[in-house]
Amino acid sequence: MDEELHERMREAIRDVPPGQVSTYGDIAAMAGAPSPRMVGAMLAEDGHDLPWHRILRANGTPAPHIAHEQLARLRAEGVLADGQKVNLKKYRWQPEN
DNA sequence: ATCTTGACATGGA
DNA sequence: ATCCATGCCAAGA
DSSP states (O other): OOOHHHHHHHHHTTTTTTTOOOOOOHHHHTTTOOHHHHHHHHHHHHOOTTTTGGGEEEESSSOOGGGHHHHHHHHHHTOEETEEEEOOHHHHHHOOO
8 A cells, every 4th residue: 555645644643733633534635645534544553653532533523433532532631522522613623834 | 356344524315 | 313325445355
């Protein structure tokens, strides 16, 4: 597969600051990934050393299998969730420039 | 080579 | 809110 893209996705995720979040789609767009699926696919095997908990789905909910852990980590950074949904309007990270 | 499964997104019913 | 269809594409089986 494309190592270039792989690395760009990792970078984009590393750039999301604590206390803020981003989405699979946003990361994919920033890294120039052909599909948001690639972001999840990458995290599944190579995401152990990344702030994967700052990545949410487009609607603000986390991926089901890790929801509990993810919300706990976010809560520890000050990102509060309404049930399973995080308020993206409020915490979504927009790279300025 | 074909099929299935996924840390997804979007739009329609 | 929920279900479905499509687009996307890497990995395995």
